[in-house]
Amino acid sequence: MPNFTVDQVRNIMDKTDNIRSMSVIAHVDHGKSTLTDSLICKAGIISAKQAGDARFTDTRAD
Structure with a gap:
């Protein structure tokens, strides 16, 4: 499984x-952040340990 550094991801995104782009639309508390964390984990951007708990894409403070 690939593991990318932040700099590598930024270089890839320059192209x-x-x-x-994608969107996940669902009612509150239906697993959108957990799903997207899992996808980001599979892409090698965050570790498997963080997936589901990182809330990498969750912008709400609560």
């Missing part, structure tokens, strides 16, 4: 052909 517009590599950018993929």
Whole structure:
């Protein structure tokens, strides 16, 4: 499984052909952040230990 550094991800994102946008829409407390954390983990951006708990994509403070 690939593991990327922040700099590697930034370099990849500089190439517009590599950018993929997605959205997850669901009611509150239905696992959107957990799902996206799991996808980010599979991409090698966060560790498996953090997936589901990192709330990497959750912007709410509570």
